[in-house]
Amino acid sequence: MMSSFNNLLAGRRVLVTGGARGLGYAFAQAIAQAGARVVIADVLAGRVQQAACELSGMGLDVSGVSLDLASPESIEACIERTVKRLGGLDGLVNNASITNSGGKSCEELDIETWDQVMQVNVRGTWLMTRAALPALRESGRGAVINLASDTPLWGAPNLLAYVASKGAVIAMTRSLARELGNANITVNAIAPGLVLVEATAYVPEARHRMYTEQRAIQRPQLPDDVSGAVLFALSDLSRFITGQTLPVNGGFVMP
Secondary structure (H helix, E strand, O other), X not given: OOHHHOOOOOOOEEEEEOOOOHHHHHHHHHHHHOOOEEEEEEOOHHHHHXXXXXXXXXXXXXXXXXXXXXXXXXXXXXXHHHHHHHOOOOEEEEOOOOOOOOOEOOOOOOHHHHHHHHHHHHHHHXXXXXXXXXXXXXXXXXXXXXXOOOHHHHOOOOEHHHHHHHHHHHHHHHHHHHHHHHHOOEEEEEEEOOEOOHHHOOOOHHHHHHHHHHOXXXXXXXXXXXXXXXXXXXXXXXXXXXXXXXXXXXXXXXX
């Protein structure tokens, strides 16, 4: 719960991709609790509508749309529906991504998996941002938050496609920040550690234990641990911060 941030984002209109569950769901809840109107988008079409109903049942202004980041047409349709629903767009949280390559060495990793991860995580982030730019420019105070990962900051093994894709997201964040600064659009990346969500259920217990034991704050990381950083990056409190990558991992990585 982020009740201490009430009205921080009052009047804002925000799109959160990958919002049907996990981190995206937690972000959408926190953003809406902070006063924003939110659209969540996800490839899990049925689940995203269920999530939107759950959040709406809490008295929050949240609606859901379908999104397939592998499809440029789906991305364009998602932005069109979001802007129509909200009457504009002030914030984009590029949260949706896939892993797929976990547990495979660089020699075991197949080309099809590599291409799929890059298509969704890298190309999808670029296309979502590109499609949202007209609305973000019109806002006059646009903010883009790209969900990266701390894995490229420490070089996680046996996760090459995902690590490379998130490293690319960090690099894109810097380039986009320079391109869009004159439009008063900030672009920042948030790099969580290993968070306890559905998407990390496949991760071996030994990896979870390693993260916990090697953090400065030695406990499991939860979705709400990341939400505060997202709220800050969307708010006017961070209007002069752009092109930055903020690790949120309890001190596992200190770049």
